[in-house]
Amino acid sequence: MRVIARDGAAGVTHRTVAREADLPTTATTYYFSSIDALLTAALTECMEEDSARIEALAAAPGDGADKRRALAHLMAEILSPPGHLLAEFELCLLAVGRPAPRAGPPRGGGAPPPAPPPGAPPPPPLATASSALRCRAGPPRPPGAPHRRWKGALATFARQFTDEPLRVKLFTQAYDGMLLQGLLDDRPPTPDEFDELLRELLPDPAGG
Template sequence: MGEASTDGRKLKGERRKKELIEATIRVVARDGVAGVSHRAVSKEAGQPPTSAAYHFKAIDDLLTAALTSCMDQDAEGIRQLTDASGGGAQGVRALAARMVAAVAEAAHLQAEFELYLLAACRPELRDPPRRWLAAIEHFGRHYTDDPVRLRILAGTIDGMLMQALVTGEPPTSTEWEAVLRTILVPAE
């Protein structure tokens, strides 16, 4: 077999793994972490029943991959937003809009939080949430170097997202902006 066919198989395998990770997130959103099994994830991904077990030997491997995917995508989105906005009112508006969009995908956000909380019980899963928090801090540093304000920023974002899920009353973009400005822009 030539190099091209090997590369093709590798690409197909990577695509299948990505589909399985996305399917894991959908299963967690629908059935919770307890609903994740190799069979359920393979079925959700539209792949053969043994596919998830082939690519991810243990359920923990699936959950770790799903958590890593969610947190890294979110962190990268915040970093891109930060780099594009460079601070100021535009950055606050952009972050507010991103948070409104996150809440609009409630099932996905719920799955992310369930996976996020899994890291509280499993120290080996804490690096992906730390990358998310670091991205939030990076955003905040465009406005303040006060470590207390930066800590409040991360806690407030997580808290408001969670409250939106629990109450079913998501903050508007205007509400997000007001909260973010209060945290990030020192009173004069």
Template sequence: MTVGTDGRRAKGERRRRALVDATLRVIGRDGVAAVSHRNIAREAGVPAASIGYYFDSIDDLLVATLLDGVEALVADMDRMTREVTSNERWPAVVAESLAEMLDAKRERTIAEYELYLLAARRPALRPAARRWIEVASGYVNGGEGGDPDAIRAAFATIDGLLMQGLIADRPPTAAELTPALKYVLQPVDYLRGAGIIP
């Protein structure tokens, strides 16, 4: 492979990345209804026709944007896995991540949830929208998994905390998020500590 080919591939990846990032910004700022070839191209600083070169349709671009969120999740889960040295630390570490999503990364979180909800109306987006649960589930118990109902409850709680946090007057802190996460991630330890079970 020539250097020229490598250069074109790298430029293509940068252009594709710019389009996905622009899509996240447009959705986070103006909502998913604002996604169009013209708006995304303007946000990315590229010709509108170039979108069709990298993505077959707007839905294809939206799927790529959802999957980009999964890549971010993988990086975050890898980081958390390195940080957590005992199971008792998981609720606090997850709470810190959620607090960041609701504050410093708020616009991105809003965009990802708009896409997540759009998947209810657009079947083409559903596999990508469900992918985050599949990926996150792969980290449970060091990849060994666990009780499916407990895992579902944990991820439903995370979704709920994020949705509630997005509509709150101020983003909740990690300290405020930790108790609910402790309850679903470590129910037996939590109840024992509260004196409810021996």
């Protein structure tokens, strides 16, 4: 995402990603047959990591108020600095109009990727190349599983406070919107300001 944060999605090429990761260009072309495939992998990885953070907050010890406060601090942290979040939103918005990629065999019609040229170093781990894009022509939408996990993580967090389906849905829909508004504001919200908004969305249970 560092490349997108600095140059925008239009600046992403195999060469720029390899240079950012301090790898030969053949490393990215070995694992990713197209820029779309590379961007999709980066966006999917972002969504998985975002989900894991929310899941960890939901599973952490403490009462609802502690968890809500921890989420407010996380949201403020994500916006300081905003480059990674801005890049992730850019990828997500570009992906909206693209069809989801169909599951299929590896490139080469089911054959394994071609071997590197004689004398070339072995390709690095896949995550090294995709991490050069991480800090979310646009990529196709990532597979549905990461998106479902993300929505599920938010819903699980909301259910720490309420079992009302409408309020749970309201929180899952509003979370990304609060972060997007934070990008647009002249000054990013503080943890206290996020906590105030979260208390409206997820108030303490009656008697809590």
